[in-house]
Amino acid sequence: MRILLVDSNSRRACEVQAGLEAAGFQVVAVSADTADLTRLVRESQADVIVCDLDDPSRDALESMRVLNRDEPRPVVVFASRGEPDQIEAALEAGVAAYVVEGLAPARVRPVLEVAIRRFRAFQALRNELDEARATLAERTLIERAKGVLMQRRRLSEGEAYRLMRRWAMDRSQRLVEVARQLLSEHDAK
Incomplete structure (x- = not known):
């Protein structure tokens, strides 16, 4: 180490x-x-x-x-x-x-080992939190984009979602990427 x-x-x-x-x-x-x-x-x-x-x-x-x-x-x-x-x-x-x-020399190894384990556990929690925040942000974008489609095209929530999924598959993109594009086009208008 x-x-x-x-x-x-x-x-x-x-x-x-x-x-x-x-x-x-x-x-x-x-x-x-x-x-x-x-x-x-x-x-x-x-x-x-x-x-x-x-x-x-x-x-x-x-x-x-x-x-x-x-x-x-x-x-x-x-x-x-x-x-x-x-x-x-x-x-x-x-x-x-x-x-x-x-x-104290006798305490060095156990203290360092505990500190390393504590650090790793904290980093794992931090990574989980970051992933959860990113997932929530993506879901929020998708929900906003569905809302735009529902309003523009007078679609139900399910229809808007299926349309976005179809666009994502046709373009080989993730659903959140389609949502970002849709929202940027909407915001530009």
């Missing part, structure tokens, strides 16, 4: 890197801060980001939020303090695990 390590303390970063490598992980990059975290992840092709931070700053959390949006990866934060609002902000930024009282 390829890890990007973020730690502002270079001596501690060396110790953490040694601990991660001893636990069987490959540290592919080390950074002193979270600035441009997305670029670092792309360049290093890291699978997981481990941040050993004394006190995660607002900028660090924003970098994690951008990373979660643009290049989603499991992010594990080991912090020396854990104020409830800080933990909540980190989780909202997409952090998969927030561990207080620093990084």
Whole structure:
């Protein structure tokens, strides 16, 4: 597993890197801060980001939020303090695990494994939600297009739907594509 390590303390970063490598992980990059975290992840092709931070700053959390949006990866934060609002902000930024009282070598592997599983489960839910939203948007377009046909041609709902299906089959298009074309023609008039 390829890890990007973020730690502002270079001596501690060396110790953490040694601990991660001893636990069987490959540290592919080390950074002193979270600035441009997305670029670092792309360049290093890291699978997981481990941040050993004394006190995660607002900028660090924003970098994690951008990373979660643009290049989603499991992010594990080991912090020396854990104020409830800080933990909540980190989780909202997409952090998969927030561990207080620093990084202990014996806990590294289980924490990373749990974080990765939690991240994957969350990504699966996010993908399902995106698919459901896309399906709903397509159905809404089809319903609007049926309404236009029903009004223009004085058709029943079933007749409008069958006509759109026939057009879709004749043109080798999806029903939603026919609906988009019909609505764009209607809106142009």
